[in-house]
Amino acid sequence: MLQPVDDAILKDLESSLHRDIPLTRSMGLQVIECNGHGLLIRAPLAPNINHAATAFGGSLAAATTLVSWGMLWLVLKQVDRDARIVIQESNISYLRPVTTDFIARCQYPSEAQVTKMLTTFERHGKGRIELQSDIYENNKPCVGFRGRFVILPN
């Protein structure tokens, strides 16, 4: 998963999200980059604000869930597999309030993780992977997300 990701593929991911998941439009989510740090999506604070004028926990949960889903979508594109992506479980730590527009980042899974997921998918029709995402502000972690996803035949 260290091949560079084409801007057209990122645009395709963003269009799919906006078309198929209307809440991503309400949240103002944008797919911005996939670089050495992982996949990055941005959300403005205004539509995601809460009563304390910081980002609403539900928006932070949705953004970290989505960026992880998006990372797995990219991985499947790169290995040219067609599969349905389903989230099974997530654990989210809210470490500090998010006070401005924010970027959710999903780290690349390791090659070993991807290989294992694809192998069990081929053999048993179901592959499992754990992904990690986060939201930082001023170099400090605000949200930590761990999610277990499965891929299933389409």
Add this chain to the structure above:
Amino acid sequence: MLQPVDDAILKDLESSLHRDIPLTRSMGLQVIECNGHGLLIRAPLAPNINHAATAFGGSLAAATTLVSWGMLWLVLKQVDRDARIVIQESNISYLRPVTTDFIARCQYPSEAQVTKMLTTFERHGKGRIELQSDIYENNKPCVGFRGRFVILPN
């Protein structure tokens, strides 16, 4: 926490959510009831749909987070305490897809939990509580949520 909850208080909760957290309007969330089963909020499928025509995981996370937050808000109203509610951590299990409009329910915390939270809040300026929420469809659990919240002086 077994006192009946006045409809006016539930309306007040809904208005606060819609006013202070704009995403709750985009999601079409309604506070519908607080009964022997706990606090119930409803969300229509349409604005919360995903690419598989089921409810988007981020919406399910946001709804279960909110109904738990709302439950704690109600508890604080009932014991007449003014405090800020912050989520610290959540664990969400996605057991089955949600295929229609859905209801997120937060169970009442026990009196022992509430007493413990309030005691440490009075003594140390910070009280902690764990809340459980869920989403059922056709009597089957689809989403299970456990969240740790803290209350802090306003």
